[in-house]
Amino acid sequence: MDFQTAVKTCIAKYTDFSGRASRSEFWWFFLAQIGVLIVTSLIHRYIYAIAALGLLLPGLTVGARRLHDIGKSGWFLLLGIIPLVNLVLIYFFVQPSQPESNAYGAPPSA
Structure with a gap:
């Protein structure tokens, strides 16, 4: 999945916690999110807060769908609250997709 497709998909599915998201979809959206937040922080803090x-919500949904892709529950996103334990999330996010269908659906196409 390329950058533009990943961002469009994540914005379109901003309330869809079901299904699966590929590793590339998650990381391209993460890059776009960081880029937007850096640019808006340079403009004004209120614009940054709005962004x-x-x-x-799109970040949470793509994170939950990424966890579904490796067979984990989206509730594992709550590990991000605990200092140092949240490194487990990074480990989960870099894992390859399960090639077969799992409880959360068929593998993503890209």
Whole structure:
């Protein structure tokens, strides 16, 4: 999946916690999110706050769908709250996709 397709998919599925997201979809959206937040922080803090709030839900949904892709529950996103334990999330996010269908659906196409 390329950058533009990943961002469009994540924005379109901003309320869809079901299904699976490929590794490339997750990381391209993460890169776009970081880029937007850096640029908006240089403009004004209120614009940054609006952008951060606007990208919060799509970021959570793509994170949950990425965890579904490796066979984990989306509730593992709560590990991000615990200092140092949240490194487990990074480990989960870099894992390859399960090639077969799992409880969360068929593998993503890209």
